[in-house]
Amino acid sequence: MKTGTDRSAAPAAGSQVGRKSRHSARAEAQERALIIQHNLVARLMEVQEEERTAFARELQEDLGQKLAAIQLNMSLLMTGFQDHTQLVARSAVIEELISSSIVTVQRISSELRPVMLDLLGLAAALEWKVQKISKRGGITCKTVIILPEKRVDHTVSTAIFRIVQEALSNVERHSGATHIELNLVERKGWLMLSVRDNGRGLRAEEKNSPLSFGIATMQERAKSLGGKLRIFGSPTQGTALFVRLPLSEKED
Numbered sequence: 001m002k003t004g005t006d007r008s009a010a011p012a013a014g015s016q017v018g019r020k021s022r023h024s025a026r027a028e029a030q031e032r033a034l035i036i037q038h039n040l041v042a043r044l045m046e047v048q049e050e051e052r053t054a055f056a057r058e059l060q061e062d063l064g065q066k067l068a069a070i071q072l073n074m075s076l077l078m079t080g081f082q083d084h085t086q087l088v089a090r091s092a093v094i095e096e097l098i099s100s101s102i103v104t105v106q107r108i109s110s111e112l113r114p115v116m117l118d119l120l121g122l123a124a125a126l127e128w129k130v131q132k133i134s135k136r137g138g139i140t141c142k143t144v145i146i147l148p149e150k151r152v153d154h155t156v157s158t159a160i161f162r163i164v165q166e167a168l169s170n171v172e173r174h175s176g177a178t179h180i181e182l183n184l185v186e187r188k189g190w191l192m193l194s195v196r197d198n199g200r201g202l203r204a205e206e207k208n209s210p211l212s213f214g215i216a217t218m219q220e221r222a223k224s225l226g227g228k229l230r231i232f233g234s235p236t237q238g239t240a241l242f243v244r245l246p247l248s249e250k251e252d
Contacts, residue, residue, distance in 0.1 A: 057113075064105045071098045114161070122157040123147050123184075126164055130182060133168060139178055146185045153248040159221045160184070160193060160245065163229070166214050167195045167241050175199025177238060186247060193243040202233030218243075 074095045081087050109115075117125040123145045130141045152160075164182065171177050177199030184193045206212060215231060218241075222229035227245035 057109075064102060064109070067098055067102045067105065071095060071102065074098065117157060117161055121147075122152050122160060125157075125161055126182065126184065129161075129164065129168065130180070133172065133180070136172075139172065139180060141180045141182065143181075144183045144185070147191075148186050148247070152191070156191065156225060156245055156248065159225055160191060160243070163193070163218045163221055163241075163243055164195060166218050170214060171195075171197045171199060171239070175201075175239060189247050191243075191245045191247055193241075193245070195241045196238060198238040201235045201237065202231060202239045204233075207231060207233065 074091055078088050078091045078095070081091075114125050114128065116128050126145060127143060130143050133139055134141050151157075168180065171180055175197050177197035179198045181196045182194070184191065186192070207215060218231075219229045222243055222245060225245055227243060229241070229243045231239065231241045233239045
């Protein structure tokens with residue numbers, strides 16, 4: 001024989017099942033939304049890199065070559081009119097401006113897509129990037145790069161280079177550091193990257209700020225390839241960034 005308590009318990013149990021079902025559906029929807037967002041961001045980064053590569057090539061092969069041709073013709077003009085002092089002087093100024101423009105084009109092109117990354121590989125590109133900082137003065141750099149003989153996956157190489165590029169830029173602009181240590185090694189199919197400096201240290205509010213686009217971008221680059229990025233800051237020990245990425249791009 002059913003009691004009043006038995007009859008009231010059945011709707012309550014059904015209500016709990018319904019709530020659990022709705023909660024599970026919301027969780028699944030949120031997970032799907034995160035996957036879609038994650039894939040979208042990864043694709044946007046891929047497209048951005050493709051556009052950078054195309055633009056860098058166009059700058060170097062089109063504008064760069066045209067400037068070089070103009071410079072050559074200016075030199076020939078100066079040679080042919082050496083008796084015209086004022087013309088030669090004016091031509092020399094123009095040639096200097098052209099030379100400066102060529103250097104600017106090469107710099108912009110290399111920042112968009114370093115030729116070394118495609119021709120000589122990740123290690124050479126990172127060494128080049130670090131040497132540029134050392135040459136500017138004020139910051140000493142130490143690098144240890146031990147990579148396998150085979151070339152690192154193209155997408156992974158690009159991600160590592162962009163993460164290092166952003167990290168070094170942050171060190172130069174914000175940290176007040178005088179020394180940087182960069183280590184990149186391969187361990188059991190994973191690339192292990194660390195970038196340390198002796199600056200003022202990244203503060204917690206800076207790390208967690210919604211405006212920290214650079215940090216968010218680095219984290220998304222690592223995450224999109226199945227890796228992880230961690231960053232720590234200390235007023236006495238500076239900032240340390242650690243990245244773990246698979247040696248080859250993981251398939252979805």
